[in-house]
Amino acid sequence: MPTGFGVIGCGVIARFHARAIADTAGARLIGCWDHKFANAQKFAAESNCAAYEGLDQLLADPRISVVVVGTPSGAHAEPAVAAARTGKHVLVEKPLEITLKRCDAIIRACADNAVKLATIFPSRFHAVARELRRAVLAKRFGRITLADAYVKWFRSQEYYDSGRWRGTWELDGGGALMNQGIHSVDLLLWVMGDVASVTAQWGMLAHQRIAVEDTVVATLRFTNGSLGVIEAGTAVYPGFVKRIDICGSQGTAVMEEESLRVWEFAKAHKEDAAIREKFALQTSGGGASDPKAIGHHAHALQFADFLAAIKRDRPPKAGGAEGRRAVEVILAIYQAAESGKVVKLPLTTDPRLRARRGSVK
Secondary structure (H helix, E strand, O other), rough: OOOOEEEOOOOOHHHHHHHHHHHHOOOEEEEOOOOOOHHHHHHHHOOEEOOOOOOHHHHOOOOOEEEEEEEEEEHHHHHHHHHHHHEEEEEEEEOOOOOOHHHHHHHHHHOOOOOEEEEEHHHHHHHHHHHHHHHOOOOOOOOOOEEEEEEEEEEEEHHHHOOOOOOOOOOOOOOOHHHHHHHHHHHHHHHOOEEEEOOOOOOOOOOOOOOOOOEEEEEEEHHHHHHHEEEEOOOOOOOOEEEEHHHHHHHEEEOOOOOEEEEEEEOOOOOHHHHHHHHOOOOOOOOOOOOOOOOOHHHHHHHHHHHHHHHHHOOOOEHHHOOOHHHHHHHOOOOHHHOOOOOEEOOOOOOOOOOOOOOOO
């Protein structure tokens, strides 16, 4: 019997979730809900599933065991908590939420109700990212000195104007970093470990009618002593694939989306040539200039991992704590940019940056 999925929020990203569910063995899309019923009806017709008029109706359907939350970022907590309280396992589109309190509300509800929770970070499931992490764990880089992420994307003014929640602190939770750059923040943390402190500068330099940043530059000191830079922007025409650089005393790797541009080590391994060949021409657009120009294959890999976690009663590979960690680093960068000061992690309080969402009861 396939595991039944329900989709909450029927915007652009829901289409990728539906395709991923269709490509995941043992998964079946049962139904969907959106606060605008017409959106749910349209999505249901496209995806061959049921449209529910109320969220409570979707959550009451015994055929649904897993929900995928794809509402605006600052509206993840309410449906995620409600789903957990009805015994549904929960997959939440990035970011997990836009404040630490709201992240914690989701994590706590899932723990209290013994359901699985994961944040959707498909970039972790690209084969090239796993290869990079294996090299770090094997200490092939020697002393890692620099670990950098570059997300130089382009989003038109029409993109921000297309949804009232886009570019707002209340529901987007931030701009180029919280919305677009968070995948690369997560990859850096997954590969390098925790961040000890950050400094940053930001600006809204090329867009109108948005309240958040379209450009941000941050410097990082990791707890292992390495230094790093994060650059994120949505005002870089025509948009370029995201890049991760890991540099050390014994090696350097440069990953662009699903490709390797550099893979060089002082101590060569016999498989290095095959790795370079395998990942030489893998790059897709990755959403650099069009949010719809992404693949769903890595989503399907994450969904398969989530089903395996349920079946084997083990943690998913990108659990709620991982989602919270990425949000915490981003909030620290925002706090550093706003204050002009060095911000140390972990954060002792939830930053109050301009408008923000409250806690969930």
